[in-house]
Amino acid sequence: MLPNEHSVERYGQGEPGTVEATEGGDCEPHGQAHGSEMESCEQYHKDLWEALREQDLHVYELLTCEYERFCNTIQLIAAENQCSRAVLGALGSVVQNKTTEGFVGARYHGGCGVVDDIEALAISRAKDAFGAKYANVQPHSGTAANQIVCTALLEKGERILSLGMDQGGHVSHGGRVSYSGKFFEVEHYHVDRETFLLDYEAVRRQALSFRPKLLICGATAYSRTIDFKRFREIADEAGAYLMADVSHIAGLIIAGAHPSPVGHAHFVTTSTYKPGGPRGGLILMGSDADTRVRAGKREITLSELIQKTTFPGVQGTPYLNNIAAKAVFFKETLSDEYRARQFRIIENAQELAGKLGELGYDVLTGGTDNHMVLVNVANLREGLTGLIAQKALEECGIVINMNRLPYDPKSPRVTSGMRLGTPIVTKLGMGRGEMEEIVLLTDAVLRGVKVLGDSDYELERGLKDRVRENVRGLCSRFPMR
Numbered sequence: 001m002l003p004n005e006h007s008v009e010r011y012g013q014g015e016p017g018t019v020e021a022t023e024g025g026d027c028e029p030h031g032q033a034h035g036s037e038m039e040s041c042e043q044y045h046k047d048l049w050e051a052l053r054e055q056d057l058h059v060y061e062l063l064t065c066e067y068e069r070f071c072n073t074i075q076l077i078a079a080e081n082q083c084s085r086a087v088l089g090a091l092g093s094v095v096q097n098k099t100t101e102g103f104v105g106a107r108y109h110g111g112c113g114v115v116d117d118i119e120a121l122a123i124s125r126a127k128d129a130f131g132a133k134y135a136n137v138q139p140h141s142g143t144a145a146n147q148i149v150c151t152a153l154l155e156k157g158e159r160i161l162s163l164g165m166d167q168g169g170h171v172s173h174g175g176r177v178s179y180s181g182k183f184f185e186v187e188h189y190h191v192d193r194e195t196f197l198l199d200y201e202a203v204r205r206q207a208l209s210f211r212p213k214l215l216i217c218g219a220t221a222y223s224r225t226i227d228f229k230r231f232r233e234i235a236d237e238a239g240a241y242l243m244a245d246v247s248h249i250a251g252l253i254i255a256g257a258h259p260s261p262v263g264h265a266h267f268v269t270t271s272t273y274k275p276g277g278p279r280g281g282l283i284l285m286g287s288d289a290d291t292r293v294r295a296g297k298r299e300i301t302l303s304e305l306i307q308k309t310t311f312p313g314v315q316g317t318p319y320l321n322n323i324a325a326k327a328v329f330f331k332e333t334l335s336d337e338y339r340a341r342q343f344r345i346i347e348n349a350q351e352l353a354g355k356l357g358e359l360g361y362d363v364l365t366g367g368t369d370n371h372m373v374l375v376n377v378a379n380l381r382e383g384l385t386g387l388i389a390q391k392a393l394e395e396c397g398i399v400i401n402m403n404r405l406p407y408d409p410k411s412p413r414v415t416s417g418m419r420l421g422t423p424i425v426t427k428l429g430m431g432r433g434e435m436e437e438i439v440l441l442t443d444a445v446l447r448g449v450k451v452l453g454d455s456d457y458e459l460e461r462g463l464k465d466r467v468r469e470n471v472r473g474l475c476s477r478f479p480m481r
């Protein structure tokens with residue numbers, strides 16, 4: 001066998017995912033330099049920003065601008081969060097330089113003792129955080145995690161049933177412009193036309209007639225609790241696998257602020273930055289990790305199938321610095337601070353929804369059970385679009401995103417909706433009073449903006465300056481920590 005012909009068998013031996021981590025492993029850092037010439041590890045990493053400024057002032061300045069943008073504006077994008085400095089430290093560390101393939105205990109390169117310990121620790125902590133039996137910390141993103149599961153289960157042309165993009169679903173769930181829509185046969189289910197809620201009975205009927213091999217639940221714009229148990233019953237009745245993509249609500253799930261799909265769905269996928277970790281993805285399994293399936297001539301477990309589809313099936317070398325950062329993040333999620341914060345994120349979103357409702361805004365479903373609020377801005381004022389709301393608010397220092405709403409008559413580039421999310425403002429320490437301030441500032445902009453077309457508008461100088469000043473004041477009271 002040639003070295004590059006990666007044999008699945010070779011990587012199948014390590015029983016990945018079952019390796020128990022020992023904190024620290026064999027590595028015993030001294031915290032000190034060995035020789036007089038050598039910098040200590042800490043010194044080496046401490047000088048990173050100096051090195052960047054000296055070598056590349058242009059990028060240094062761009063990063064500085066981004067830091068200042070973050071500090072001086074209010075971040076309300078529901079898909080964003082703010083990781084800790086400890087996570088940033090792991091991301092920007094020497095582990096970035098280690099290359100390997102395969103999994104803990106079954107690698108293709110030498111020198112993997114330390115990174116094996118790091119990945120095993122990340123796996124063990126991910127399992128603890130979610131109460132899962134199996135965790136795979138290698139996916140480069142949430143999209144990659146979904147691609148791995150789809151590729152593991154489906155042959156070309158086999159069927160996926162998922163929530164439509166225009167209904168709050170994610171593009172990697174079978175969107176026509178994504179690999180998932182290109183290689184598989186996809187049908188979408190919808191939310192109810194009146195209530196905008198998932199109609200489980202309609203999903204069931206569709207699943208029984210379409211007979212997908214994979215049913216996907218989870219959304220990118222849905223503000224109500226998702227009943228994963230019900231989805232599994234539907235999948236079982238239709239003879240399908242169930243994948244729950246919980247990217248947006250993963251933090252809430254860890255804290256018990258939203259019911260967990262682990263134990264219901266065969267596969268749970270998530271991005272790791274949305275709950276507040278480093279960029280990357282994660283695949284989890286409950287008891288179905290040990291379910292046996294045919295793979296060619298052999299029988300393997302579903303978790304083994306996910307392993308070999310991750311590598312060499314879909315990805316190459318893992319990003320070990322991101323995996324180290326995931327380990328740091330999963331430890332954080334076990335803290336009381338993290339868990340309590342997830343409940344405050346929901347309280348803040350409910351406060352936003354409530355105050356917007358009082359001011360006459362059309363909040364979809366009348367409120368929220370999670371971290372996001374969806375608002376129909378077209379119903380506020382004649383001609384107002386999501387695009388204008390996003391642009392006008394950004395000029396005033398309030399960063400949100402336009403969002404297509406279910407059954408939206410406007411195009412995806414204009415939309416009738418806006419989506420607000422509370423993970424970052426909550427991380428910064430803001431509470432109910434600040435949510436009210438944010439609503440009042442938002443309202444001043446959306447009522448004050450002069451609409452000239454779907455994307456054109458005028459904003460009075462005085463209004464803009466006044467809102468910006470208030471935003472700066474608010475931000476300065478809640479600096480990034």
Ligand SMILES: *Cc1c(COP(=O)(O)O)cnc(C)c1O
Binds near residue numbers: 142172219247248272
């Ligand atoms: C954000 C999101 C993803 C994509 O994650 P990336 O890491 O950005 O690829 C997938 N699914 C859902 C439901 C999401 O919200």
